[in-house]
Amino acid sequence: MKRLIGLVIGLMVFGLWVVSAAGNGLPDDLAGYLSWHRGNSQKSFAESAHPIAKDIYFNDTAAETVMSKNFPYAEGTVFLKERTDIETLMVSTIYGMRKVAGFDPANGDWQYAVFEREGSSGKFMGGWMESSGSAMCIGCHTTSKDKDYTFLTYLAN
Numbered sequence: 001m002k003r004l005i006g007l008v009i010g011l012m013v014f015g016l017w018v019v020s021a022a023g024n025g026l027p028d029d030l031a032g033y034l035s036w037h038r039g040n041s042q043k044s045f046a047e048s049a050h051p052i053a054k055d056i057y058f059n060d061t062a063a064e065t066v067m068s069k070n071f072p073y074a075e076g077t078v079f080l081k082e083r084t085d086i087e088t089l090m091v092s093t094i095y096g097m098r099k100v101a102g103f104d105p106a107n108g109d110w111q112y113a114v115f116e117r118e119g120s121s122g123k124f125m126g127g128w129m130e131s132s133g134s135a136m137c138i139g140c141h142t143t144s145k146d147k148d149y150t151f152l153t154y155l156a157n
């Protein structure tokens with residue numbers, strides 16, 4: 001019985017944590033990303049530029065193109081990639097890509113973002129970057145230009 005009560009309390013705490021995720025420091029339009037589509041069914045441990053233990057989320061606008069493979073993506077597409085620190089099991093970083101018409105036509109009109117969780121407040125700091133600040137992201141994502149700068153490798157995970 002004690003165990004059951006423990007489980008119920010645990011679930012309640014988890015529920016509160018999910019609800020309070022809205023105050024996680026992310027911009028309002030991203031705060032609910034945990035209810036978006038997840039691109040990988042199991043956590044991705046593929047080695048790439050991004051550290052291991054990853055989950056990739058994308059919104060409905062992105063999903064239409066992910067399903068049809070009819071590139072390019074429409075304006076309003078957003079991808080977020082979570083990095084979980086395998087020592088603390090906390091999400092430490094969220095990387096973003098969003099389509100903004102006219103933002104950077106030479107590089108597919110993608111805007112890139114990095115949000116880092118700040119240790120003391122637990123909130124995500126950072127934001128969407130100017131294209132000049134995301135040369136590194138662009139440089140590598142250009143190698144997947146045939147899929148409109150996304151890799152989508154994790155879909156098979």
Ligand code: HEC
Binds near residue numbers: 047112138153
């Ligand atoms: C050296 C290559 C490289 C660099 C640099 C890089 N990425 Fe990626 N990115 C990848 C690969 C490979 C994937 C596919 C998932 C995986 O295995 O990590 C990916 C996936 C993503 C995704 C999920 C959408 C997709 O492409 O399928 C986002 C969002 C993303 N990266 C954001 C960024 C941001 C923001 C930066 C710069 C701060 C960046 N990336 C820099 C290689 C790179």
